[in-house]
Amino acid sequence: MNQFRPKGFIRPLQPELQSIKRAMDTALIFITLYISLHIYGETFSREYLGLFIVCTVLFGIFAEHQEIYHGWRGDPLFDDAVRILLSWIVAFALIASSFFVFDLGFEYSRQVLELWLPLAPLSIIMLHSLRRSTLSYLRMHGLNTRNYAILGGNSLGKRLNTALTEMPWLGYSFVGFFDDRIENKQRRQDEDMVDVIVGDFKELLERAQRGEIDHIYITLPLRAEKRINQLIRELADSTVSVNIVPDFFTFNLMQSKLSSVKGIPVVSVFDTPLNSSLDGAVKRLEDLxxxxxxxxxxxxxxxxxxxxxxxxxxxxxxxxxxxYGVKGEQIEVWKFRSMSVCENGDSIKQATANDSRVTPLGGFLRRTSLDELPQFLNVLSGTMSVVGPRPHAVAHNEYYRKQIQGYMLRHKMKPGITGLAQISGCRGETETIDKMERRIHHDLEYIRQWSVILDLKIVVLTVFKGFVGQQAY
Known part of the structure; x- marks a missing residue:
């Protein structure tokens, strides 16, 4: 019998608990400020109230940027603490810098601020740690636990199970993997399936109908759309919660993000980490x-x-x-001249060992990367960044973009004076495709993992091992 089935939209998950967490952190910021004032005998005046409000708002902005309140992240406690501390320090630093720029007409107690600066983030970190530890303890002892099963014993299913297992505070208890391909040993080997599959879909459906399973995660490949649709129809004859986990990992994701357009889910496959105006402003401020x-x-x-x-x-x-600069637009890059020629045409030969074009002084400048110093003027003009994928000559770009898949994705960010590839030993001549592929791998990995912390790490490592290289001629 055919029935009309409304398709509906996907609504964003906005758990009330996240709002409670934010409210509790805001309360801690207020309490720690009040304690700091009380210890040094200062009055809680309007000026301190304004300071509290501004600090709280800025901390909330940076905390959201660092995804502190996204419980699904499942990061180690130390990483969570670092993000909290970083968000607070940046917020506090912006306010402190405004004290020197603007005449606020009021002097805050230095002792109060020196106490409040570490007390607020440490209190928030302790609260988050206590909450996570308490939830883990209670749910490990059977309070508010839920049973889940994974339909699809493939590599994506294994990754999902590992992620959920590493978050015991969620209170999820794993029932097992289910898959109809249990008897096909050759297919199981080809698709890197799990070793232990407890049953097929029929058994999973029966257990769900008996109420033994609360959540089912479907991790079947995207090509199995018709099969997934059939399974969901049959699971509708139970009260189990069904979740589809799309296998987007089949794509070479870069800064992938999930968003929605009026409830229609949209997943970006290739994106830039500087897509938001805040990230772009932070990166530019870092360069300056x-x-x-x-x-x-x-x-x-x-x-x-x-x-x-x-x-x-x-x-x-x-x-x-x-x-090529960001978005593949052509830019003019400055260097100290290290050759007797100035090649800038459609065909440019890379410098090789004992290259006759390189001057004696130029050889030293190239080996030590001192010829790149004028590019700090490019950074000031905004066409380059201190850290990013190294810019290649236009002729080399046009050649390698046809040889290496994803080559042009390195232009999702501004080119840099130094980068992850340079501190990883990928400097100098790339006489083989393999060497260029290795460099591009590091460039794309940098874009995937970009953060201010990573940039500062690359700058520091450049001082120690980024200026020299055996392949730099």
């Missing part, structure tokens, strides 16, 4: 601050290098070459 620190340090060495180039070989001091 690093330039403010580095440029005064390298100003005199740059002047000496410029004079040395002018004295030792004829030609311009600065070599300007067209390269």
């Amino acid at each position: 601050l690093l330039c403010a620190i580095i440029l005064p340090i390298i100003a005199i060495p740059m002047l000496i290098i410029a004079i040395a180039i002018k004295i030792t070989s004829p030609g311009p001091v600065i070599f300007k070459q067209m390269r």
Whole structure:
């Protein structure tokens, strides 16, 4: 019998518990400020109330950016604590910097602020730790636990089970993997299926109808759409909660995000980590601050290098070459001239060992990456970043984009003076496709994992091992 079935929309999950967590953290920020004032005998005035409000709002913004209140993350407690501490420090730093820029007409107690600065985040971290430990203890002892099964004994099912197992505070108890392909040994090997499958779909349906299972996660491949639809229809004859886990890991995801358009789910496959205006502003602010620190340090060495180039070989001091920037747009990149020629055409030969085009001084500059120093001026102009995928000549881009799948995805971010590939030993000549593929792998991994912490780590490591390389000619 055919029946009309409304399709409906997918609504975002907004558990009330997340709002309670935010409210409790806000209360802790207020309590720790009040305690700090009480210890030093200060009055809770309107100025301190304003300070509390601004700090709370900024902390909430950065906490949301760090996904602190997303319970599904399942990160280790230490990582959760680092995100809380980072969010608070950034919020507090913005307020502290405003004290020096603007005349607020009121002086806050330095002792109060010095106590409140560590007390607030430590209190929040302790509360989160206590909540997680309590939930883990209660649910490990059978309070409010739920049984779940996974329909699809494949690699995605294994990943899901591992993720849920690592979050005991959720109170989920695993029943087992179910799959109709249990008898097909060859197929099980080809699809990297789990070793132990407790039954097929028929048995899963019977157990669900008996009320033995609360949640079922379907991890079958996307190509099994018709089979999944049939299974869901049959599971409707039970009270079990059914969840579909799409196997998007078959794609080479990069900064993938889940969003919705009026309830219609949308998953981005390729995206940039700087998609939001906040992330873009943070990255730009990071570049400007690093330039403010580095440029005064390298100003005199740059002047000496410029004079040395002018004295030792004829030609311009600065070599300007067209390269691809963010979104694949062509930009002009500056370098100290290290060759006797200035190639910028459709066909450019990479520098090789004992290359006759490289000047004696140029060889030293290239091996030590000192020829890249003028690119800090590119960073100031906004066409480059301090950290990011290294820009390649236009001719090399046009060649390698046809040879390496996903090559152009490295242009989802601004090119950098240094990057993950450079500190990983991928500098210099790439005379084989394998070497370029290795460099691109690190570039794309950087885009996937981007964070301010990663950028600072790369900058520090560049000082120790990013300036030299055996393949840098």
